[in-house]
Amino acid sequence: MNKKLIAGILSLSLILSSAFSAFAEDATPIAYAGNDNSDKSTSTIAVQIGNYAATVDSMLVSIDPDNRKVVPYIKNNRTYIPLKFIGENLGAQVSWDSKKREAIIQKDNTKVVIPVNKSYYYINSVKHNLDAPAEIYQNRTFVPMRFVAEALNMAVYWDKDAKMAVIAPKDRQWTGVNSIEEDLIVQYLILVYPFLKDHSVD
Numbered sequence: 001m002n003k004k005l006i007a008g009i010l011s012l013s014l015i016l017s018s019a020f021s022a023f024a025e026d027a028t029p030i031a032y033a034g035n036d037n038s039d040k041s042t043s044t045i046a047v048q049i050g051n052y053a054a055t056v057d058s059m060l061v062s063i064d065p066d067n068r069k070v071v072p073y074i075k076n077n078r079t080y081i082p083l084k085f086i087g088e089n090l091g092a093q094v095s096w097d098s099k100k101r102e103a104i105i106q107k108d109n110t111k112v113v114i115p116v117n118k119s120y121y122y123i124n125s126v127k128h129n130l131d132a133p134a135e136i137y138q139n140r141t142f143v144p145m146r147f148v149a150e151a152l153n154m155a156v157y158w159d160k161d162a163k164m165a166v167i168a169p170k171d172r173q174w175t176g177v178n179s180i181e182e183d184l185i186v187q188y189l190i191l192v193y194p195f196l197k198d199h200s201v202d
Contacts, residue, residue, distance in 0.1 A: 045089055046188045047072050047081060047145075049163040053192040056089050060191055070138045072145070072165075078132040079158075079165055080142040083114070086167070090152050096141065103134060103141045105148070112151050114143060123151060162189055 047054045052068040054061055063085050064070035072081045083103050087094040092107035105112040113122040114134045121130050132144040146156045149167045157166040162185065 043089055043091070043167075044169075045086065045167040046185075046192075047165055047167075048189075048192060049074055049079070051192055054085075055188055055191065058187075061089075064138075064140065067138055067140075070140050073137075073142075076132055079145045080132075080135070080137075081145040081148075083134070083141045083143045083148065086143070086145065086148055087152075090149070090154060090167070092152060103143070105152070107152055110152065112148070114141075116141065121147075159185060164188070 043057055045054060045056050047063070050071050050073065052063050052071050054063050062068075063072075063082060070082055072079055074080070083105070084094050087105045087107075090107070092105045095104045095106075096102075097104060101116045103114045103116070105114070109124075111122075111124055114130075115121070116134050116136060118133055119130055120127055121134075122128070130144070130147065132147070134141055134143045136142070145165060145167070149156050153170060154167050155170045157168065159165070164185070166185075
């Protein structure tokens with residue numbers, strides 16, 4: 001996305017942020033999209049580095065309603081995201097084995113087991129290498145976003161200027177260059193920018 005366009009979006013968002021901040025100080029003015037029974041096999045999720053707000057099918061949601069410090073971050077050139085958030089919003093069941101320190105994702109006939117701080121994972125009991133291990137941060141299990149999305153048959157689009165990622169079904173994979181997608185990215189940034197921790201996109 002063009003950096004001048006990003007700058008214009010952020011300027012507008014700064015104006016809007018004052019209106020949002022009155023709500024943000026006292027309550028979470030956004031919903032939590034996890035833990036419902038709807039079919040999310042075709043969900044489109046958009047997240048931004050350092051932002052506790054996200055969108056799920058254009059609905060503004062909180063990544064973690066109990067802790068605003070739970071935000072996506074980059075480590076070793078990988079985007080990390082809370083497993084519970086991405087898993088549940090892609091229609092999977094997410095659980096935690098405290099004895100083995102393993103996170104488990106189950107969707108349809110696919111079962112993904114992810115040991116914390118290990119360089120491997122399992123899909124339906126078959127072991128695979130993982131170059132960016134899952135880890136615990138803010139008492140939450142964080143995982144490399146692309147690996148989980150692709151394990152659940154989704155595709156990931158990355159916008160480096162906005163530091164945002166879009167997770168979408170493979171049959172309507174984003175490219176970020178057509179006018180409809182650019183418009184949706186603009187709408188997303190205006191919507192979530194007031195909730196960015198430091199209100200800056202380099």
